[in-house]
Amino acid sequence: MQINAAVTVKQGDDFKWQNVDLTDPASGEIRVRIVATGVCHTDAVARDLGIAPFPIVLGHEGAGVVEALGAGVTGLEIGDHVVLSFAHCGECDHCLTGHPTVCGTFNELNFGGAMEDGSHRLQRDNEALATFFGQSSFATHAVVSARNAVKVDREVELAMLGPLGCGIQTGAGTVLNRLKPEFGSSIVVYGCGAVGLSAVMAAKIIGCQRIIAVDVNESRLALARELGATHTVNGKQEQTIERVREITGNGSEYAVETTGVPLVVRQSLQALRPLGVSAIVGVTPEVTLDVHHDLMAEGKSLIGVIEGDSVPRVFIPQLVAYYKEGRFPFDKLVTLYPADQINQAFEDSKNGTTVKPVLKIG
Structure with a gap:
């Protein structure tokens, strides 16, 4: 399907919204309609220091609604509200002992530019675009491993929740x-x-x-x-x-x-x-x-x-519960920006004008 995404062509470039192609989710993956995504310093580091391949669609604090399920996905249904967090294999010693933040393939899965099977889900004019943190959420839609998606309470405004996937966690x-x-x-x-x-x-x-x-x-x-x-x-x-x-x-x-x-x-x-x-x-x-x-x-x-030594599927719902109780008012950090103001959001984050910019996408 064709989607809109903020593409970074080369190191240090501004973000440019363009039409790109997104392939259907493979086995174990889901497609998410992105509602909002946080702007994080790690995105700026990736853009400016080139820690991931170019051209790329950055963004790694996505929140959205599940639209499609690949084969074998359990525990999630179409229509679920989800927060997207970091990629991890789920099979190494660290993942299996509750420390996926130091997954044996963490750097490869999050900064290597490809999905877990080595292929790409994003293309532009038949050219593969690199994926970031297994999600590339500076886009209207993302295909991610179901393992990276955390089902969250529908009573809480979804647009506010993306930063729980990285910075706040x-x-x-x-x-x-x-x-x-x-x-x-x-x-x-x-x-x-x-x-x-x-x-x-x-x-x-x-x-x-x-x-x-x-x-x-x-x-x-x-x-x-x-x-x-x-x-x-x-x-x-x-x-x-x-x-x-x-x-x-x-x-x-x-x-x-x-x-x-x-x-x-x-x-x-x-x-x-x-x-x-x-x-x-x-x-x-x-x-x-x-x-x-x-x-x-x-x-x-x-x-x-790294990432608060968190197991996202356990920890993020705990933070949402604290928020609902009034004990974790992270919404006081957030300023919402229209998606087309992405470059301004990064500038405001850099100069300290805004504590936590969040792009409202869908």
């Missing part, structure tokens, strides 16, 4: 699934974008006594306070490490680092108390550490967390 899952801070503990969240603010909300849910949000944007710090931060630190105006130690007494027990800035990565470690843990979730370049003083001498831990 990353922040919340890092706290709830991986760090699991004790009730009454302290945590610092570095960076108050969608990922960081999701971590703030999760820390409130779990009962952290001190939730410290660090950013250089006062409007985002104000939003962090609204969402559950007990303290905020402006990293441009204050000495972050000293301020965290002043608030906590001896440094925080936990940290979530979302910025990918090497200086901030080091701060997240240096502001920990002995035996503290810092979780790195942002795309981060090379960082130079004094391993003895920053890490080993006080028994600290530095860990990487």
Whole structure:
């Protein structure tokens, strides 16, 4: 069938909506009519740094309605509302032990540009277009593995739910699934974008006594306070490490680092108390550490967390339930954009005007 999709022809290009062809779902796949999709920093990285092949249709926080089922699909029906998340094989040791975020073929399935069987579902003028994260949701329709689709509550506005598939699940899952801070503990969240603010909300849910949000944007710090931060630190105006130690007494027990800035990565470690843990979730370049003083001498831990160490089919419905209870108001992060304003949405995300842009497609 012919659909409309935002095609990126080469590295660094703007997104251009074009007519492309989408083949029918193969065995184990479904076709989804995309209602909305989140704009994520990872899409910008793929566009600007070329971590996936071109030409490509990006987009990996899709939400939509199931329109067609391939052979062998169970657990989903036509008309179901679904959130699309990352691709994973479902068969390797990590997938089978509840850690699909470190699937043995994660990079190949999400960044390799093809479907699991090595073929392509998108074409333009008889040329194959690469798929991103097994979905390519900057489009009116997507064919995805049924394994990547999470059935969600129809009572919740579907257009708001796409970011749960990546950015919001990353922040919340890092706290709830991986760090699991004790009730009454302290945590610092570095960076108050969608990922960081999701971590703030999760820390409130779990009962952290001190939730410290660090950013250089006062409007985002104000939003962090609204969402559950007990303290905020402006990293441009204050000495972050000293301020965290002043608030906590001896440094925080936990940290979530979302910025990918090497200086901030080091701060997240240096502001920990002995035996503290810092979780790195942002795309981060090379960082130079004094391993003895920053890490080993006080028994600290530095860990990487992908997609919040989540099992999407379990975790995303949990987040929706928290949202319905008023305990996870992620809608306060979202600004809806018409699909034809995709390039503006990316610009507003980059300059901080919008915390979480979501493209309204269908």
